[in-house]
Amino acid sequence: MYNDLFAADTYVPISEYNVHDGSCSYMEIKVRKDILEALIERGSSITAARYTDDAVTYMEVRVTDAAQGIVRIDTSERGVYIIVCEELRHSFPVITNWDASLNRGRGGIRQGGTDGIGELRLNRESGDLVTELPLRDEQLSNPYLYRTDAYALFEDESAGEVRRVPAYERYIGETYSLLHVTEEAVLKLSDQSLKLTGYPVVLRHYEVTVDKLEEGVPAFQLVHGDIIGEGEHRSMVSFILPPYWSRAQVARYPAVFSGFYDQNENVFSTVGPPLLKVLGSAFLQTGKGAVGIIWNGGGSIGTRTLQDSIYDNMNDLFRMAVERFAVDSDAIVAVGGSRGGVTGLLAAGNPRNSGYSIPYLVCYNPPLFFSDPMEEILNTTFPVRWEAIRSDIGYKDAWRPNWLSTDGSSAIELFLRNQFGTSDSRLIGIEHGPSSDRIIRTLQEKGTKVWFTHGTHDAFTASWPGFEWVNRARRYGVQVRHEIGYRFGHNNCTHPFDRATECLVSLLTGEQLQAEGTWHYRRSSERAEEWEQAERFEPERQPVYFEGPKVVVKGLPMYLVLYGEPGMEYRLELLDQSEGLRMEAILLMEGVFETLEDFGEAFSFKKSIQEVNEQLVPGLYAYHLQFRRSGTIDWIKPVHVPHPGRDGIPVLEVLGEIPNFTDEAWFEKTMRNSIGWGLSEA
Known part of the structure; x- marks a missing residue:
């Protein structure tokens, strides 16, 4: 598809790439007519x-028909x-x-640097x-996960000190x-935008001040790579200005905000293309x-955008958007999934909010398990948590069940302290966590409407x-619109950036959207290659489903959750599948669903944390x-x-020995497409 893409010095293509076979003495190329008219003017x-x-x-070239957007080239050259x-x-x-020459070749932070430890490139x-x-x-002998001996990855290294x-x-x-x-990766982003919206993307360095930014440009302008935050802890942000942007805009611009992982990966790969589609579709x-804002959430690795400094960073980010790019501080849409969902939730619910509000929050699959009891966090029902936790704390062997750090902390304790500054589950739940009441109170005070979407059987979380x-x-x-995707796991049953487009159009037109009701989605096909296709359905009662492990290990706990409605009887058993054996069923859970306080009469669940008992021999x-x-x-x-x-x-495998919970064999055995295990009525 991109074999024809090429760089013409630093020029931004205003047309798609066109192949001429030489069979004709001229060729005509389409360019969006308002772009042509603006450039001619x-x-x-x-x-x-x-x-x-x-x-x-x-x-x-000759512009033969500006009204139709046709440019003619007289040539027979292929x-x-x-x-x-x-x-x-x-x-x-x-x-x-990043400047690779700093710290005696270990590299380091220099604003305006253009080196990299890795590379994002186009596979043609x-x-x-x-x-x-x-x-x-x-190296097997090195306990540290990252090459911190080769790279000065942390900003607080003093002279001669290695973090x-x-x-x-x-x-x-x-x-x-x-x-x-x-x-080429930049050219692809611009070409994607051109195909999706009709407008290319022009890359601008952050050093371009507002006074020097051109107005009336018939393209998106990507102002990239700025550092925000007035205190010790800062972060990285980029802004996407709309076609024909003007600082003198009488009615200020709404904004669409999204925060995720590494900034360049965000902008040029994971977040940039769908965000440009949102901005272009609404335009x-x-x-x-409208203005797009892409943020790195406080860091590429080690943070889940949960540390205290993010709140002041977001205040500074939105202040900059208002002062530099004419953003309306009360007309912001936040959108994201997974860590990006948490980022949007905390941006909208910022308890130290100063000077902005987010009328619409589109929040998909945010992990909310951080205040769970520590003994419930690591288990094989959520098979990717070991890798996530060791990645955030930086120790290779932190996945091992009895691993302790040099100060005697478990991997869970260290993970929570790295994220929140405390491992106190109660304090995380009521004060620091993304699901805390203080976050929800801010949403209510600011009048934020929420699209909250999650899948069942998520490999990351119940x-x-x-x-x-x-x-x-x-x-x-x-106001919350609740969307449930049955068997979608850590994936989307509807499209978050499509929802964000609806919200942005609402802000641009003044037509209010309502966020209400519970919406159910299931796979529209059971074909393996069509699992992402969803259809809405309206169940008469809450569909029943079970989330549990596909593999358990002797000596480690198993986490089981059943979902249904109050008054419903249930029985969950295991039947031995060993050849030649006919053992009695092993009872795991049995009872009647209770009416749970604050959940109403339509929904109930029951979770059980059990040791793998003596009846469960390997098999x-x-x-x-x-x-x-x-x-x-x-x-x-x-x-x-x-x-x-x-x-x-649906099979459960019992292992007698602990496997490596972070290798590909483990992931292949326990999940597909970030989807965990269990059963479902839907």
Whole structure:
């Protein structure tokens, strides 16, 4: 798809890449007509660039029909052609704020630096962006996960001192990006934007002051690589200005905000393309522009955007957006999933908010388990948590069940302290965590409307914390639209950036959206390759499902959760699948769902933390779940397993030895596409 992409000096293509086979003496190339008209009005020189035989040449063009957006090139030469103009040029190279020459070759932070530890580049064959990051240490004798001997990853290193692991308010990539970005990757982002919205993207360095930023430019302007935060702990941000942006705008611009991981990966790969689609779609629908804001959430690795400094950083970020880019401080949409969902939630619910409000929050699959009892956090029902935790604390062997740090802390304790500054679960729950009441109170005070979406059978987390959060937020008076994707795991049953587009259009037109109701989604197909396709359905009662492990280990706990409605009877058993053996069923859970305080009459759940008992010898077992709703006679057996393309009996494997919970074999055995295990009626 991107074999034809080429760099013509620093020019920004205002057309798509066009192949000319030489069979005709001219070619006509489409350019969006308002771009052509704006450039002609501004007196900008318009040129064609041709790529052939590994060389770029430039040719004169004729605008034969500006009203239709047609540019003509008189040529019979074969090659790939684009239309460019003198006014639109990228500011290469891409900012990383990393200088490889510092600290005796270990590198370090320098605002304006353009080096990288790794690289984000374009694979021409597939058209995909590829990340190469040689950051992890491969020496078995080294206890540290990252190559902190080779790279000065932390900002608080004093002369001659080497920091080896992340700590609270000390993370990898706070004010720099780990990734150098190639010019081709930038060109792909601009080409994606051109295809999606009709407008290209012009890369600008953060050093461009507001006074020097051009107004009326018929393209998105990406002001990239700035550092925000007035205190000791800072972070990295980029702004996307809409076509024809003006600092003198009478009605200020709404904004769409999203925060995720490494800044350059955010901007050029994971967040930038869908955010540009949001901005472009809303612009085409309404004729009005909006500003995009992409943030690194306080760091690339080691943080989940939970540390205390993020609140002041966000205040500074939105202040900068208002003062420099004419953003309306009371017209912001926050959107994100997973860590990005937490980021949006904390931005909207910022308890130290000063001077901004977020009317719409689109929050997908946010992990909310941080205040769970420590003995419940690590278990095989959520098979990726070991890798997530060791990645955040920086010790290779932290996945081992009895691992302790040099100060005697467990991996969980160290992880929580690195995120919150405390491992006190009670304090995290009521004060510091993303699901705390103080966050919800701010949402209510600011009038934020929330789209809260999560999947069942998430390989990262149980789904009951999502139900609990929604019910508590509604009790506080927060408007919430609750979307549940059955068997979607840590994936989206609807599209967050499509929702963000609806919210942005609402702000641009003044037509209010309502966030209410509980919306149920299931797979529209059981074909393995179509598992992401969803359809809405309206169940008469809460669908029954079970979240549990696919593999357990002798000596470690197993975490089981059943979901249904009050008054429903349930029985969960294991049947031995060993050849030649016919043991009695092993009972795991049995009872009647109770009416839970604050959950109402339509929903209930029951969780159980159990040791792998003596009856469970190593081998294979089959889950057998049946339930009977109140007022009915028949027992029902859910038949749908979560893993796409997986039919038959849902099996539990019991292991006698502890596997490596962080290697590919473990992930292959326990999950698919970040989807965990269990059963489901839907």
